[in-house]
Amino acid sequence: MRFVPVSGLAALAAGLVLGCGGALAASAEKGKTAFVQHGCWQCHGFQGQGGVTGPKLAPEPLPLETFTAFVRTSNRTMPPYMEAILSNEDLADIHAYLETLPKAPDPKSIPLLNQ
């Protein structure tokens, strides 16, 4: 009988942790939408591949903390994005989306790049 309240508390704590975790987990799906809506693709490409207008973002994006710090404080060609126009949640979702993008094929395996 003694164990009942203890196990109940444990279950409650686990539920809280899982619940909070679920609410905070970034969504790659939402991130893909946010990536388009906020115009990231216009310089970095739809797959974050980069180009002369912006560096590659994926695969293997910067760690979230570094990524966020750059987006908030950039003083380069890319203007800084404040939270008022790009929320932390959207930014985390965008990062999650970038993390899902696959690695590029080995250029040696692409005949057109070895003409």
Add this chain to the structure above:
Amino acid sequence: MTSLRNQLDWCVKAQAILGVCLAFALGLFYVCGYRPSSHRLADLQMEIQHKRRQLNDNTSQVAVLPALIEAVKSAIPNDRKAAIEKRGEAAKKAFAEARERTKQAAALAWDASPISTARLVMETFAQIKGLDWSLVASSGNVSNWPNRLWPMEKHYHWLGASGGYGVGYGAPASVGAALANRDLGRFSVSIQSDGDLMYAPGVLWTAAKHKIPLLAVMHNNRGYHQEVMHVQRLSNFRNRVASLGGDMGPIGTSIENPDIEYHKLAESMGWWAKGPIKDPDQLGAVIKEAVAVVKSGQPALVNVWTQPR
């Protein structure tokens, strides 16, 4: 008369080349830290004057340059030759590494749709590489892939850009250059962006009317992306959202909804045209068809949906 003019032209060109060679040789000496003595420099100048006289006598112009190059090479002391060779090896290694990085960058989003600009450019090159090709314009911005990946070995392989970031330059410039190339038997190809073509589409009719063979492969990214970052920066300064999402894009820069069917536009003015191509695996075959049309003396356009840059 024509023959005399040709000879005069040759003479002027050869002297110009000679001047460039002299400047290069002297530049090479100084870059390598070699300071010729005034005596040695005088010898070299005499050698060049002698070659110039030969040119003016119109004798054996073709043979002059190799001889001059040999004269310059033999004037370099052995220790400097070794230094130049060492530096050359380092430059070759750096070039090979840079080339590898470029290919790795080109491989990113290789199978993406809309089609990556690297894929667009290399699918095009695969169909023209066996021809005496000339890239007459590369408007818009395809991340400089032709210059990074195509072997630019002849002066007409790349005719440059507007010089002033001019939107609207590509289409008319490419038709003009294709007209010049036509009589020289060269195959003209352009990477034609959508926004650029909207400035003077009437030039398509001119090309068809005068049977100017030109392959226009479109970099149709459905927007005027040149202005995007400026709009974005100003909006961000004011904490305003510039991009409205969907097909709106940042204010005033999107060319969507309705999408412009450039292949139909070109067809209506007498061009062979196909599109819009969105699947990268279909692109090569369509460009191949277009190349055959251009080789028959007609202009052809392939409308390709591409990544923004």
